Amino acid sequence: PGTAELPCAGALPPAPGDPEGSGYPQSRFHAMYRSIVQDGLHALQAPSSEHYDLGDKSRLADFLIDADIRLVTLTALGWLYGVGVLFCLSLCLQVRAEFLKKLHRSGLRFPRRQEAEAAYVGSRTALVTHEELRDWAEGRPTEIGRIVSLSHCWEAREHADPYGYQLEKLAGALEDGDCVFIDYISLYQFKRLRRSEESSFRKAMCNMHVLYSHEHTRTLRIERLTPEDRVKDAKLKSKSIEIYHASSGFVRHVLLRDLVENRTPYCKRGWCYAEMQWSSTRSASHLSREVDSSEDDAAGVAPMSPETFRTTVADSLKFTHRSDAEEVIKLQERVFKEKASSCETLSLSHLSAAALGVGLEALSEYPMLESPGMHSDTFRQQFCSLSFNNSDGAGQGNEALQIVVLQKKLTELQLDQVVITDDVVSQVAEVLHENQTLKRLSLRGCHLKDQGGLLLVEALRTNRMLEKLDVTENHIPKSALAMASAIAAKQVTCAVSHELVEFLQRAAQ
Secondary structure (H helix, E strand, C coil): CCCCCECCCECCCCCCCCCCCCCCCCCHHHHHHHHHHHHHHHHHHCCCCCCCCCCCHHHHHHHHHHCCCEEEEHHHHHHHHCCCCCECCCCCEEEECHHHHHHHHCCCCECCHHHHCCCEECCEECECCHHHHHHHHCCCCCCCCCEEEEEECCCECCCCCCCCHHHHHHHHHCCCCCEEECHHHHCCCCCCCCHHHHHHHHHHHHCCHHHHHCCCCEEEEECCCCCHHHHHHHHHCCCEEEEEECCCCEEEEEEHHHCCECCCCHHHEHHHHHHHHHHHCCCEHHHEEECCCCCCCCCCCCCCCHHHHHHHHHHHCECCCCHHHHHHHHHHHHHHHHHHHHCCEEEEECCCHHHHHHHHHHHHHCHHHHCCCECCCCCCECCCEEEEECCCCCCHHHHHHHHHHHHCCCCEEECCCCCCCHHHHHHHHHHHHHCCCCCEEECCCCCCCHHHHHHHHHHHHHCCCCCEEECCCCCCHHHHHHHHHHHHCCCCCCEEECHHHHHHHHHHC
């Protein structure tokens, strides 16, 4: 996951090399590696005896423990970055953010899982223990804060981050208490000498999507490659990195210029794109962001329907082995359908017009958003919520938005900071005349005009289901006066939030 599509390595963590030769040749050893990966991919498609609920905190812990995945600490990363030997986090262990900061301060690089197991930060292990994970899942006090999954490029076949650029980015983006999944550190890497290491690797590969789509994780993407001038300078100065050396069978220093590089951009890599899409299926899009973007201005990624994803993969993504493309398509469809089928609340923020259109097209696959009602087993009201925050509703986005407004039977619709047209406002007003499900509607900062505002006032005179309307941050002086008058005359029963409406109500009292 997140690895480079390299000539010899395939799309996943580096392929094992031939111990009788040098490097990672395409030999019987590579064929064996490919069979392991394919076994994992097929296991994802086929019915599995072990299913990990993507919304259940305890099942996330179960997966991490079952696959022996360990997370990395932030302090440990800082230490590695400071010394010059880059350690990578793998799926098997979660890493404390403190460990990453320690790597960073020391100028080190990510270590393999095998070496990271012996690392400490003070009196604590650098990798989060399974006991800590179990305490976290069951609500007992721990030092685990957020669980962050890293989506990144492998910049060389032998090591994901040979120049320390990704470690530097991570150390500056993580918070104290963060525990990070980094494939190179968290999973056992080549060469896996023990049967237990191979078993752990296989189990992790079979459910890799859990780390990127679970509601109790978030994704941090490093989409940029190490700058070219930094790469050239490192090679010119004959810098080296400590990696497992296949020919000698030892971990030792190798010159950076002797590594097999891959400069394929993040957005063109099939597995990176899959991780980004898995991450977009969470109920809130802000849980996945690019490392150089703040949470307030991050460019949002909308969930993509399987059909749209298939077209995108076929047209633009790169795989060393084209057979991987079909596998990725099937995995994306499986994850999307599992998440969409149970999603009751969806929040999409900071979407461009194109991304908004993609997200709206996918909404037909969300049955729980479409059909609010009563659960026969618990007799509780379904809370179905849809929100688009700080998104560009211009152009094609508005056309799809009209379909949502007309057809989706939601209890809550939030369009904050979405620039909507008069046509969409008119559609909203028409729906309000007869709608019997919508209880909360937010149009904050939507560039609403008085013409649209007056249409909403007329609709509210007949609608008795809506409980709250938010039209703050819109310049609608005439509409606000009409709303305040209608509320005073008890012609409108819902609560209206707007600066001028509230002022007029206080003045009338």
